[in-house]
Amino acid sequence: MGKKATAELKQVVIRFSGDSGDGMQLTGTQFSNTSALLGNDVSTFPDYPAEIRAPQGTVGGVSGFQLHFGQTEINTPGDYADVLVAMNPAALRANLRWVKSGGTIILDVDSFNDKNLKRAGYVNDPLPELKKGDYNIIEAPVTEFTKKALEGSGLDQKTVLKTKNMFTLGIVYWLFDRPLSYTEQFFDDKFGKKPQIAEANKTVLRAGFNFAETIEALVSHKVAAAEIEKGVYRNITGNVATAWGLLAASEKSGLPLFVGSYPITPATDILQELSEHKNLGVKTFQAEDEIAGIVTSIGASFAGLLAATTTSGPGLALKTEALGLAVITELPLVVIDVQRGGPSTGLPTKTEQSDLLQAVYGRNGEAPMPVIAASTPSNCYFYAFEAARIAVEHMTPVILLTDGFIANGSQPWKITSMDELPKINVPYAKTDAPYLPYERDEKFVRTWAIPGTAGLEHRIGGLEKMAKTGNVSYVPENHEVMTKERQDKVDAVANFIPELQVEGATEADLLIVGWGGTYGHLISAAHTLQEEGYSVAHAHFNYINPLPKNTAEVLKRYKKILVCELNSGQFKKHLTINFPQFSYLQYNKIQGLPFTVLEIIEHAKTLF
Amino acid sequence: MGKKATAELKQVVIRFSGDSGDGMQLTGTQFSNTSALLGNDVSTFPDYPAEIRAPQGTVGGVSGFQLHFGQTEINTPGDYADVLVAMNPAALRANLRWVKSGGTIILDVDSFNDKNLKRAGYVNDPLPELKKGDYNIIEAPVTEFTKKALEGSGLDQKTVLKTKNMFTLGIVYWLFDRPLSYTEQFFDDKFGKKPQIAEANKTVLRAGFNFAETIEALVSHKVAAAEIEKGVYRNITGNVATAWGLLAASEKSGLPLFVGSYPITPATDILQELSEHKNLGVKTFQAEDEIAGIVTSIGASFAGLLAATTTSGPGLALKTEALGLAVITELPLVVIDVQRGGPSTGLPTKTEQSDLLQAVYGRNGEAPMPVIAASTPSNCYFYAFEAARIAVEHMTPVILLTDGFIANGSQPWKITSMDELPKINVPYAKTDAPYLPYERDEKFVRTWAIPGTAGLEHRIGGLEKMAKTGNVSYVPENHEVMTKERQDKVDAVANFIPELQVEGATEADLLIVGWGGTYGHLISAAHTLQEEGYSVAHAHFNYINPLPKNTAEVLKRYKKILVCELNSGQFKKHLTINFPQFSYLQYNKIQGLPFTVLEIIEHAKTLF
Amino acid sequence: MSEQNNYTFKDFKSDQEIRWCPGCGDSAILNAVQKAMADLGRKKEEYAVVSGIGCSSRFPYYMATYGFHGIHGRAGALASGVKVANPHLSVWQITGDGDALAIGGNHFIHEIRRNVDLNILLFNNEIYGLTKGQYSPTSKYGKITKTSPFGTVEYPFSVGELTVGAHGKFFARTTDNNLKQMTDVFIEAEHHRGTSVIEILQNCVIFNDGVHDLITDKNTREEHQIYLEHGKPMLFGKDNNKGLVLDGWKLKAVTIGEDGITEADILVHDAHEENPTMHSMLINMKLPDLPVAMGVIRAVKATTYDEAVTKQIEWVKESSKIKNMTDLLFSGNTWEVK
Amino acid sequence: MSEQNNYTFKDFKSDQEIRWCPGCGDSAILNAVQKAMADLGRKKEEYAVVSGIGCSSRFPYYMATYGFHGIHGRAGALASGVKVANPHLSVWQITGDGDALAIGGNHFIHEIRRNVDLNILLFNNEIYGLTKGQYSPTSKYGKITKTSPFGTVEYPFSVGELTVGAHGKFFARTTDNNLKQMTDVFIEAEHHRGTSVIEILQNCVIFNDGVHDLITDKNTREEHQIYLEHGKPMLFGKDNNKGLVLDGWKLKAVTIGEDGITEADILVHDAHEENPTMHSMLINMKLPDLPVAMGVIRAVKATTYDEAVTKQIEWVKESSKIKNMTDLLFSGNTWEVK
Ligand SMILES: Cc1ncc(C[n+]2csc(CCOP(=O)(O)OP(=O)(O)O)c2C)c(N)n1
Ligand SMILES: Cc1ncc(C[n+]2csc(CCOP(=O)(O)OP(=O)(O)O)c2C)c(N)n1
Ligand code: SF4
Numbered sequence A, B: 001m002g003k004k005a006t007a008e009l010k011q012v013v014i015r016f017s018g019d020s021g022d023g024m025q026l027t028g029t030q031f032s033n034t035s036a037l038l039g040n041d042v043s044t045f046p047d048y049p050a051e052i053r054a055p056q057g058t059v060g061g062v063s064g065f066q067l068h069f070g071q072t073e074i075n076t077p078g079d080y081a082d083v084l085v086a087m088n089p090a091a092l093r094a095n096l097r098w099v100k101s102g103g104t105i106i107l108d109v110d111s112f113n114d115k116n117l118k119r120a121g122y123v124n125d126p127l128p129e130l131k132k133g134d135y136n137i138i139e140a141p142v143t144e145f146t147k148k149a150l151e152g153s154g155l156d157q158k159t160v161l162k163t164k165n166m167f168t169l170g171i172v173y174w175l176f177d178r179p180l181s182y183t184e185q186f187f188d189d190k191f192g193k194k195p196q197i198a199e200a201n202k203t204v205l206r207a208g209f210n211f212a213e214t215i216e217a218l219v220s221h222k223v224a225a226a227e228i229e230k231g232v233y234r235n236i237t238g239n240v241a242t243a244w245g246l247l248a249a250s251e252k253s254g255l256p257l258f259v260g261s262y263p264i265t266p267a268t269d270i271l272q273e274l275s276e277h278k279n280l281g282v283k284t285f286q287a288e289d290e291i292a293g294i295v296t297s298i299g300a301s302f303a304g305l306l307a308a309t310t311t312s313g314p315g316l317a318l319k320t321e322a323l324g325l326a327v328i329t330e331l332p333l334v335v336i337d338v339q340r341g342g343p344s345t346g347l348p349t350k351t352e353q354s355d356l357l358q359a360v361y362g363r364n365g366e367a368p369m370p371v372i373a374a375s376t377p378s379n380c381y382f383y384a385f386e387a388a389r390i391a392v393e394h395m396t397p398v399i400l401l402t403d404g405f406i407a408n409g410s411q412p413w414k415i416t417s418m419d420e421l422p423k424i425n426v427p428y429a430k431t432d433a434p435y436l437p438y439e440r441d442e443k444f445v446r447t448w449a450i451p452g453t454a455g456l457e458h459r460i461g462g463l464e465k466m467a468k469t470g471n472v473s474y475v476p477e478n479h480e481v482m483t484k485e486r487q488d489k490v491d492a493v494a495n496f497i498p499e500l501q502v503e504g505a506t507e508a509d510l511l512i513v514g515w516g517g518t519y520g521h522l523i524s525a526a527h528t529l530q531e532e533g534y535s536v537a538h539a540h541f542n543y544i545n546p547l548p549k550n551t552a553e554v555l556k557r558y559k560k561i562l563v564c565e566l567n568s569g570q571f572k573k574h575l576t577i578n579f580p581q582f583s584y585l586q587y588n589k590i591q592g593l594p595f596t597v598l599e600i601i602e603h604a605k606t607l608f
Numbered sequence C, D: 001m002s003e004q005n006n007y008t009f010k011d012f013k014s015d016q017e018i019r020w021c022p023g024c025g026d027s028a029i030l031n032a033v034q035k036a037m038a039d040l041g042r043k044k045e046e047y048a049v050v051s052g053i054g055c056s057s058r059f060p061y062y063m064a065t066y067g068f069h070g071i072h073g074r075a076g077a078l079a080s081g082v083k084v085a086n087p088h089l090s091v092w093q094i095t096g097d098g099d100a101l102a103i104g105g106n107h108f109i110h111e112i113r114r115n116v117d118l119n120i121l122l123f124n125n126e127i128y129g130l131t132k133g134q135y136s137p138t139s140k141y142g143k144i145t146k147t148s149p150f151g152t153v154e155y156p157f158s159v160g161e162l163t164v165g166a167h168g169k170f171f172a173r174t175t176d177n178n179l180k181q182m183t184d185v186f187i188e189a190e191h192h193r194g195t196s197v198i199e200i201l202q203n204c205v206i207f208n209d210g211v212h213d214l215i216t217d218k219n220t221r222e223e224h225q226i227y228l229e230h231g232k233p234m235l236f237g238k239d240n241n242k243g244l245v246l247d248g249w250k251l252k253a254v255t256i257g258e259d260g261i262t263e264a265d266i267l268v269h270d271a272h273e274e275n276p277t278m279h280s281m282l283i284n285m286k287l288p289d290l291p292v293a294m295g296v297i298r299a300v301k302a303t304t305y306d307e308a309v310t311k312q313i314e315w316v317k318e319s320s321k322i323k324n325m326t327d328l329l330f331s332g333n334t335w336e337v338k
């Protein structure tokens, strides 16, 4: 192909950015899928504007898609970009701060006109200044060349311009020596019924690729395949993984799935994904509100289904009262909260970890329930499954916390086959003896009698109930007994979850502690620090309530404990309640953004 | 009057008990009002069945009213009764466990027939056995004598039997040497239009009094007036005091009062009491649910009124989402939660302190707000006023926690005159400069612009807002700034509340710590322990979030800290979060009942 | 459905002591439900009785069927969940005027809109009983209660009008002192597929005693009520000689034999008519001019939500190549690392 | 109320950039509201514009009046609170079909029932716009959306029927592409005292483009819509020669001049009639048989809630001896310890 030079890189971060209508999400997904197919490890994160279609050309309307791929393990979508694609001045303006020095910036120079510069809030054309900086700038006439490539195609102007993104994708494919075949196939599949459109996209893609090849100044980079585990892979976002985890639990428990939910950003995708899977028998109930979402699910659970409800912070708040009903009736229920920036409506499209205390402590009365958290897009699958397993086997509502960052982010996932998952054992009531709905086993778990079964007719409800019989009871001592048994049942879950693992030395100067969606950034920071010779380890929590049984054992082996969270210290509070014997340092960020690996590293270093 | 003997007592506990329809609440109230008028200190607590009219004659249907009066300071309605009035076998069965050994039991012997014994669940007549016990039993033919007293009155049987309770009240008045005049006056006022009914009640009251006098075996007791502060007094329940505290805050702030609420036990009385006071201009809005209750109140607050919403645990849960809106819009709002037994519907008519963590931590996002708690029926007045003061002066929602015990309990209250309350300063926006809705003063408080004011037009809402201007903002750093400012504002409230007081020595072996409605029992226990020579002090919290500034100062001076709560340790968790440097012992009761003084004392002694 | 089980109403009584006030209308309704269920002959284990919170909502405890006493206002959502999860169950939702129309108003109109196959028994005593006597959304304007000591200033809902406004397909009305009528109406409701709303005028002896007396009093009820039956002329009165006719687009009560009116002039009740105009008029009839309509006023067939959900799933299952999780996991874009 | 302020619509524009999608119907509605407010001539500071959450609910940010962007579904409660607190304000509630009828359904029917003096502008685009395209309670049966990939199985609400079912006193309908009609309707709504519900057929260009086209298309709208005005005959059509007549108790469209029909046969619109039967029929009219009704369909006078609250307070104040807290504190049973 006559390239001037080929350099080998370990890992690269690319950020595609443009107007909401510019198709950046598609572009990014194509690049990451192609890279994954080549055997790279990949992590991606989309960054939408809060508005559906914010005014064209404005900074508020910029839509981004960042991806990080490499031949080593990739844990985050990357802090700073090696390559920025900016489809217009606003995209440049919004993203320049994220470009590494020495990085490459690909611009559609045709968009740098007065109107667009003004919309982006530039007083002067930024290009002259930019060129003085430490960047490798590729000024591509994207719009013009796209039009040219499709001259005579018979397509109207609007349709033609919609393919612009493929021109830049072509450039980037050339830059990193990727084949076009995956994307070409994609268009053939997608536009099977509109071959003209498929052709147009493919033509422009090739045009971009050829354009890049033609420019002498360009270096093509090679990123070799990562050393990754053998197996069958697919790309998956956190929300899709969550949905699939529930489906898997349904199959493994033999219980049909019911999901009662009300749409809310960023949790809506889970409901949407599930509603596509009627083929697996899932009943999705788009409720009139969050309360109906959880209460229909409680009804479905009573009726004997695997029931779940999905939401985000404000929705979890609305479900608070009904969560208490699930606690006192001791019915299995999975509640998924995809956390976002709060309080109130807050920053609905941004990520945050600020619903932890609400999840663990935010209910009237003594209403304990297990809380777990996923930590990567792909392990949302496992933790959704776990939430269902704990709910069913322990007859309790369970909250699964994810967040906007891992929910929308994606990564290649080595598919867990169904054999690798445990069976979920349903504690069905026996029909051979008189039924005592609140009789408990050694795990403090009651049995489940499914309506329709002769001989197990019984009544449950939200009033305190007599131990064993479940009849309404105002007996003072019984209330204390039942309150304790409900707590004991939740505490006993600790016996059925894995112990806390540490990555790094079993004793060290500093333990970086995190939970949930910050895993990728924290582990990357810990690795770097370790490589630089710091005495650092990392412990990440997926089980929040109850905490793993060895938690104190782990914590006590480190001189300093640094709890890093995207909130003002909620997990630190939770640890303090449980283990007041340790002192905790904290590092917090409340900006609606994930950590950067760099800021963790820098902060950690101040502790040495 | 020819009594056989008169003994002087320091304090006495009487428990009136009978069927729901037997008028025990009225009987008890009459006795306590009469005693208060005589200068006794009094504390009372009603104990209703959960049902409106549970089946007659059953244990579930027993309604009780306990009162404690004396010539010393009286802090609780008493653990055990000196005198039990039991109108039927069920009342005896339900309450015998609460009678002191040596106590007096007054029975309506006419009710001890087979039918009633069976309904009460007695297999055999309990009287023979009872007489062997250490009790002073007065077998009064209440029914028969009541009928006789009203023979020829022309009243029907049902009306006649409704006056039975006055016969027992007459007996008890005689026993404790009380005048009949207050009660006689009460009937004259109440039945002004039905003099026949008034006469009948008065006749039966006298009949009971005379009956007691006639029985030789009885001793009449004197309980001298308490040494209480000079002033004008009235009896008040916690719920009425709460309502009045809001009314007082309305007058002191010059802001008309709006209360949007949905009925729920045991908070309903506050709404009911306020709806009686349209004469003071209060707008009560009986909302369609708890959410509408708080949201109409937020609307009213936006419109410039002093707004409050009243509820209990499940209702507070429903208000969770809207609380976040009040936090982020920074509007003044008083939220009153009369705690009851949970989780879920739980024990709706019973008391508990298990909403603390929900109140402080139970919201999505970082949503801090001040939380305070009243500790006696009468100081509900002050703390409702305080809640309003803090809300208005600090532009924030405030949660006031009371509970079923103090809300329904009553005590004589030395009326706080309006001059004794501070003025509430409203941080109105100035009209002489362009309005910046989120500009803050040194207390981090923004100003309040009231719709209708020309020149201050502005928009607020639940999305994150730019510092100062209040315009919607997704700027990452701004979110962190605003999150911190909202926290700082709540923290700064600590500068405007009193320090924590200790009753007892400033250094001691044991500090008994409590909060909210357990005050009476804890202080009584502490006093007794002190009298018995134990090195004990008592610190009681009314300000929960933020905690008083001297809290750590206080805690560190005691060898052991015992946190006593009617839950499984929520305030202990809150203290641990704030002051992990101390270790806390805990004593908890989760039975829907207040502590008894005795159990506190006994537990405390085990720590020496 | 109608199997041979030879139940009597006693088979539907649970062992729990009834805790309503003596004389409360709820007990009479309980009897009628138990009688209707026995008559229906369906297996006991197939009934699920679901409620919210209120005096009326204690109902499930007294039934020997599956039962769920939920939280306040959520009876409709709970019942919808149970039915959609398992359409083979016969689901009865027990609710009060506060539970269904105050806090639960939204679930009420949405379950009706969706046409979930439920029997909703709405105990309308025009008061909050359990919380001891505050006005409800059906209390009359001006009503004096504990929270309206000077009279309410709110217009009440009409259960029937709201049902029709939410596109209700079945509405019936009955009274707690008419065991036979209640039983008949409940049986008809169970046979109707879709959301059946039954307003029961219920007497709260403690906080709203006699509120329905004008309508329900046994001495006058033949004059004050009209019992509607599909396909039958709209006749009422002690001598069954009064009837309803259309006067322009309003209803009018007439007497057969007077003013030349014959039985042929009397309207014939068509409960199955889809257009709700006439049903609304019947629902709106008020004393003294018109008798209050009882019985099944509206009963229109339409696909139920639960049935449509099931059918859609069956259809998608058939037409999809993905039959289980393994198929799904390995569908679409995957690649293998060897 | 109608003061001389000489406003133009520009006086009601805030300094915030409008962030709706280009071509979204919301912008046109914004213009109409600003025009109506300018025409009304009421002081700018007396307007409070209150909303829930949704694309439509961003509205208050673009108004130079007092504004409150609330939480999802609670616009009705928020607006009720503002109005009852200060009845001197003119309160406009901006809400979507999701905000008002899904999560907010209960507040919607209750504010209507209470008859709080509000103008409710319900932007009906039959979709959840802000969350990117899920079906709403007004989406048509079978509609394919992101959460109903195989078509919904839910019957939609009709805004007008639900309003009448909740005892609504004012209902109007208009479309986002008719500035003049919108402005007129908004002005009428503001003049009406009580809850005014205005359904605006609004186009979401992104997620439900063209859903109302059959009704709103400018080329055919004269045939497909009928604009109702109180006291005027119900005429429509390009040549204004079509009209509505009563056929039994159903409505029928006729052409003047055909089948002997003259203008005198055409029904005259009476928006003030209390009996809702005719209004319901008008609300229910559907293409192709009947034109869709626009304008003020129902406008019945009745005491408003806010006004009744104020009056009751005044009356109680007058008749009570307790004038302030000190009076209250020392009223009833007190005693003095000396
Ligand atoms: C969330 C919540 N809010 C309020 C209550 C208090 N509450 C219980 S029942 C009830 C109203 C009961 O009225 P209705 O539904 O008419 O039933 P009835 O008692 O009259 O049969 C209320 C307000 C509650 N239990 N839970
Ligand atoms: C408590 C809560 N639940 C859900 C959401 C998510 N949400 C925001 S707007 C919306 C629906 C918007 O639809 P509609 O009211 O019709 O407004 P439109 O965007 O179509 O104008 C939803 C589900 C939310 N913000 N808050
Ligand atoms: S309070 Fe009324 S509704 Fe409740 S049980 Fe008693 S009579 Fe029945």
Ligand code: SF4
Binding pocket: A052, A053, D019, D020, D021, D023, D024, D025, D026, D055, D056, D125, D129, D130, D203, D204, D205, D206, D207
């Ligand atoms: S998504 Fe639809 S409703 Fe929302 S702004 Fe865009 S066009 Fe308007």
Ligand SMILES: [Mg+2]
Binding pocket: C054, C096, C097, C098, C123, C124, C125, C126, C127, C128, C129, C136
């Ligand atoms: Mg009721």
Ligand SMILES: [Mg+2]
Binding pocket: D054, D096, D097, D098, D123, D124, D125, D126, D127, D128, D129, D136
């Ligand atoms: Mg919409």
